[in-house]
Amino acid sequence: MPGSQTIIVLLGTLLLGIAAGLVGTFAVLRKRALVGDVVAHSALPGLCVAFMLLESRSILVLLSGALLSGLLGAACVSFLKRVTRLREDAVLGIVLSVFYGGGIALTRFIQNTWRSERVDLESFIIGRAATMLQEDVMQIGIVLTIAAVVVVLLFKELKLVSFDEQFCRVQGWSSTGLDGLLMLLTAITVIVGLPAAGVILTAALLIIPAAAARFWTDRLSHMMMIACAFGGLSGVTGTLISARIAGLPTGPLIVLTAAFIFVASWIFAPHRGVLFRAREGLDTSLLPWVAERQEDDGGAA
């Protein structure tokens, strides 16, 4: 029988995994997966500044600071992309590491200055799911509820902007607004995930379950549900393994579980999986020749 702390952690990582799968599906399909990574890394200096200014260890204060600087990081990306005309990957790399560097400098500074108090900002770097509080679980639950309501209400709009942004605009929708909303959902999901998974690993939760889900279906609604299931499963399995074996940290194990699911999906999924395709390939090894012939026939007809 697991203790009550284990139950809290299990519940927290389950809900976090579901929320990440839900939001991550759209982030991945809109090709904005790395935005989550930028938000997470950029959140660190905000956490520190919030702590220094308000001298508060309240999780809400810290996470508000994190959210603001995470969004600032994302804003820097779009600003730099516009004024420097650098490629997106370069800009993402610059912003992510500069904010993260600033964050690390600040955490060390705080650690040395507020030596007397027990400040544990460094736990935000790789996360500390094992010490999750009821409060944290509540926050994750609230974010999951918000994300679910938005996705249910705006499913068709989010599908449209993810698939064909130009067509979306031509129909008179505000693609900036929809992208902004998606960005905000991504940001709050990442931020509530920080105490558990940390700035370095949270984005993986967003990306890996969604990417794994893509192997199993060709329908967006199914992909979303499978991503939620994979996210939740990763959360629970990672937590159980780390509770079982002393010394193994929860956050990294959640990510490793998700990665295991991803690899299994890539290998075993029907139709899109590598095994299935290899078998198909053998069966139709004459395919190029057949296709060529059909083309000739078509041309002659």
Place this chain on the structure above:
Amino acid sequence: MTAAILDIHDMTVAYDRRPVLWNIDYTISEPGLTAIVGPNGAGKSTMIRSVMGLVPMVSGEVTAWGQPAGSQLDRISYVPQRGSVDWDFPISVFETVLMGTYGALGWFRRPGRKQKALAAECLERVGMQDFAQRQIGRLSGGQQQRVFLARALAQQADLYFMDEPMAGVDAATERIVFDLLRSLSEEGRTIVVVHHDLRTVAEYFDNVVLLNVRVVASGPVATTFTSDNLQATYGGRLTVLDQMAEAVQKQKETT
């Protein structure tokens, strides 16, 4: 006098301060089929994309039925180039076509029976009903193009902009597309097509815009699509001279 269906006035568009379209003036007063032709980099796609507000204009004004074009988007339909979307997206042919009805539905409302019937009808019009449940990536290029056309049909617009709908498609699709354009035009709709194949212009279109950054000439195909005008549009580019000769020859045969 009623307002023109489409009126482009003094439109200039630039990328990185280099003008790609310069002082474009063009008016469509009568429904019909218009082709925009010109060499690569002439700004053909940019022209229709600016009209719909996808590319910002440096100066100029675009009105549709006397109103700013941006306020008439519910009556305007768009077929983008095939390469503009990710064909691996988890979506079926039918769902893609259904997207054409989203604009009329507005926020929050989901497509219902009426929208689904319309989408099915549009799929049938392009001969793709048998592929309704297929993921869009598992189609040939011509079939993908037809899905885009069906989606545009589901918008039930009066003015259609199509960006190279005939690029890289099979002969069957090309015939279906042209038949569709013809029947849309007979229904009194206006269609503007960015077209790359000079040989088919005279055969299928009523009007032509010869574009090379500026509008070199525009008007009915019979009087506008002349070898002098083509020469002026394409300059001395040898690769197209043969095509031009053939095009003009063909036009003489049809008229």
